[in-house]
Amino acid sequence: MLQAxxxxxxxxxxxxxxYRFEVFAxxxxxxxxxxxxxxxxxxxxGGGVVRxxxxxxQDIVTYTIVSVxxxxxxxxxxxxxxxxxxxxxxxxxxxxxxxxLLAGYLADDLGSMASALVNKAIPLIVFASLFFxxxxxxxVSGLLLFIPSCMFSYAILWLLSALVGLVAFWxxxxxxxxxxxxxxxxxxxxxxxxxxxFPEGVQTVSKYLPFQYTYQTPIGIYIxxxxxxxxxxxxxxQGLWIGILFAAVVLxxxxxxTKTLIQGG
Amino acid sequence: MLQTLRHYGSVAVCFxxxxxxxxxxxxxxxxxxFLMIPIQYFSGIWMLKILVDRFQPLNGWDFPELAFVYxxxxxxxxxxxxxxxxxxxxxxxxxxxxxxxxxxxxxxxFFQLVSSYFNFxxxxxxxPGTVVFLYGCHLxxxxxxxxxxxxxxxxxxxxxxxxxxxxxxxxxxxxxxxxNASMVGFALSLLERATMxxxxxxxxxxxxxxxxxxxxxxxxxxxxxxxxxxxxGFQIPFDLALWTPAVGIVCFLLSxxxxxxxxxxxxxxxx
Numbered sequence: 267m268l269q270a271x272x273x274x275x276x277x278x279x280x281x282x283x284x285y286r287f288e289v290f291a292x293x294x295x296x297x298x299x300x301x302x303x304x305x306x307x308x309x310x311x312g313g314g315v316v317r318x319x320x321x322x323x324q325d326i327v328t329y330t331i332v333s334v335x336x337x338x339x340x341x342x343x344x345x346x347x348x349x350x351x352x353x354x355x356x357x358x359x360x361x362x363x364x365x366x367l368l369a370g371y372l373a374d375d376l377g378s379m380a381s382a383l384v385n386k387a388i389p390l391i392v393f394a395s396l397f398f399x400x401x402x403x404x405x406v407s408g409l410l411l412f413i414p415s416c417m418f419s420y421a422i423l424w425l426l427s428a429l430v431g432l433v434a435f436w437x438x439x440x441x442x443x444x445x446x447x448x449x450x451x452x453x454x455x456x457x458x459x460x461x462x463x464f465p466e467g468v469q470t471v472s473k474y475l476p477f478q479y480t481y482q483t484p485i486g487i488y489i490x491x492x493x494x495x496x497x498x499x500x501x502x503x504q505g506l507w508i509g510i511l512f513a514a515v516v517l518x519x520x521x522x523x524t525k526t527l528i529q530g531g
Numbered sequence: 532m533l534q535t536l537r538h539y540g541s542v543a544v545c546f547x548x549x550x551x552x553x554x555x556x557x558x559x560x561x562x563x564x565f566l567m568i569p570i571q572y573f574s575g576i577w578m579l580k581i582l583v584d585r586f587q588p589l590n591g592w593d594f595p596e597l598a599f600v601y602x603x604x605x606x607x608x609x610x611x612x613x614x615x616x617x618x619x620x621x622x623x624x625x626x627x628x629x630x631x632x633x634x635x636x637x638x639x640x641f642f643q644l645v646s647s648y649f650n651f652x653x654x655x656x657x658x659p660g661t662v663v664f665l666y667g668c669h670l671x672x673x674x675x676x677x678x679x680x681x682x683x684x685x686x687x688x689x690x691x692x693x694x695x696x697x698x699x700x701x702x703x704x705x706x707x708x709x710x711n712a713s714m715v716g717f718a719l720s721l722l723e724r725a726t727m728x729x730x731x732x733x734x735x736x737x738x739x740x741x742x743x744x745x746x747x748x749x750x751x752x753x754x755x756x757x758x759x760x761x762x763x764g765f766q767i768p769f770d771l772a773l774w775t776p777a778v779g780i781v782c783f784l785l786s787x788x789x790x791x792x793x794x795x796x797x798x799x800x801x802x
Contacts (some may be wrong), residue, residue, distance in 0.1 A: 283534050296725050298717075299724065301724075368555060439559040441559075441560045446570065449566075452571075
């Protein structure tokens, strides 16, 4: 059974590694985002004189670099895959397959993630180190907690993506709602500006939403904005969200399966 | 001459009507765009507000001025997306042979390329653009005099032409390579980051690059410098707001030359 998933993952890695030109462009776009954000922060800090809540300029530069890196690795193609396959009617062949639909798509995304680690993350790290210095973690324990926290983050992001993807089964006329979700995640995850700079009210509400546990939690651990006990607490919340979202996806998928409508042929 | 113009006009109107009808066939399809684009751009300006509130004005640009630049950049982006979006898809048209059809008709190829798709959906980009810009104007106390309004219109025309020229130049690459979609995405993110923040926050090299080599600083930054009486990294003579249309026209003429010479080397993909 696992062999089937491993095969999907392997094929995805091989396919993605074959398209070089697309990769260059994606690295280019990420670099622009990185450079622009870093200089925006430099202007905001005004030469490193201003400190806000103990977070210095170097910390925030590291934050930005790690955030862009994570964004290039965290591939959640599932929402687009479902959306396009439903529009084109290809979803039917995937439903025929003797493995659960969503698990197959997860294997596919994991393959994309593995290839992105090689051909997107490494060039980005090299570039970022050359221009802004290597983004060192605050401490060893920070680094050790960062890695599992990232995995939790990816789980949350992927489940959110799958949940939005399933919406396409019900209302395929609404266009790709995944892009709407992405726009919200970009802001509320703290991937561009950490939430601790946001107004109090937004911070309070955000604590009860899953978004800040996707980017801000692991990167905050990495740069040492959260101590060990805070980090463990945040990871527990991450775990809780994974549980809630997993249950939601399972329930929603059960309902959705009976509702599937195949378009065209 | 007049008759040719009238002919081209009627074709453009006819194309536009078809395009709008096609896009409105499934009106609900627009819902996701209607949600996504405003969220994306309003949150972008909100981030700037948070930065300025928490820290300090960015290189001397306070929030009202930042909103002015951001809005100006976004409006010219919106107009470009409405009128010239087909320049993004030249590679696709070359590959699936649609481009060959344009060559067979007795009309200017570039005109056909651009007019055959009036991107109604792009108007959605203009909503956040206009709102942020008017808000910025209100905050900085922009004087709506006749002269300023004329200048503003010229700046917008110039900005749209600079943007379009860039995509036309990229599109001509597709005549040779048959593939440039990823470069379009790259150029889009470049334009977004370079036109929606003041250019002066970037290092000197980048400022030189975006002023003299790829003059995208003239889309929103230099006109804003002119309107708001700010100082920029370079001493540029004359009224800055008038440079934009001039640069725009020069860029556009250059891109037309590129397009024409690209067409000479064009070989059909054979499909």
